[in-house]
Amino acid sequence: MPKVRMQFCPECRRGLDGAKVLGEDDSATPGPGDITLCLYCATVLSFDKDGTLRRATKRDLKKFDREQKQLIARAVVLLKTQHWKRE
Numbered sequence: 001m002p003k004v005r006m007q008f009c010p011e012c013r014r015g016l017d018g019a020k021v022l023g024e025d026d027s028a029t030p031g032p033g034d035i036t037l038c039l040y041c042a043t044v045l046s047f048d049k050d051g052t053l054r055r056a057t058k059r060d061l062k063k064f065d066r067e068q069k070q071l072i073a074r075a076v077v078l079l080k081t082q083h084w085k086r087e
């Protein structure tokens with residue numbers, strides 16, 4: 001998983017320093033406007049122009065089509081159910 005600048009999730013404050021770009025090769029790194037999920041709390045996050053993570057807004061998600069939004073929602077559910085099972 002490619003490393004990104006160490007930051008803390010704005011929701012759960014856990015440290016995040018890696019991001020996998022889905023559908024891309026393993027060396028691809030996220031860019032401005034890309035979204036990611038916090039692996040700890042499943043909050044949908046967005047990368048700002050300078051690479052800073054913040055909570056994604058409806059506006060951030062506007063560019064995704066219905067199918068992509070469903071994938072994001074499914075990933076959130078999977079993360080919550082799988083992660084919470086481990087704790």
Ligand SMILES: [Zn+2]
Pocket residue numbers: 009010011012013014038039040041042043
């Ligand atoms: Zn989090």
